[in-house]
Amino acid sequence: xxxxxxxxxxxxxxxxxxxxxxxxxxxxxxxxxxxxxxxxxxxxxxxxxxxxxxxxxxxxxxxxxxxxxxxxxxxxxxxxxx
Numbered sequence: 001x002x003x004x005x006x007x008x009x010x011x012x013x014x015x016x017x018x019x020x021x022x023x024x025x026x027x028x029x030x031x032x033x034x035x036x037x038x039x040x041x042x043x044x045x046x047x048x049x050x051x052x053x054x055x056x057x058x059x060x061x062x063x064x065x066x067x068x069x070x071x072x073x074x075x076x077x078x079x080x081x082x
Contacts, residue, residue, distance in 0.1 A: 006056075017075075021075075
């Protein structure tokens with residue numbers, strides 16, 4: 001399972017999400033869409049959203065789950081966190 005977080009440096013919800021995952025020792029890739037226009041375009045295509053954070057969780061079977069915002073309950077469910 002892999003986790004990508006599309007974020008910006010000034011987004012408070014992005015910081016909350018990343019701090020939450022770090023606190024749970026869950027590795028993720030942080031993609032700064034403020035400086036990476038191609039990544040920003042990719043985020044919009046995958047999520048249909050311009051707002052951040054957007055989290056893409058790719059399962060071991062290759063299925064992508066898209067979470068818009070800091071939705072702790074959905075993140076917990078997909079990652080099996082109690």
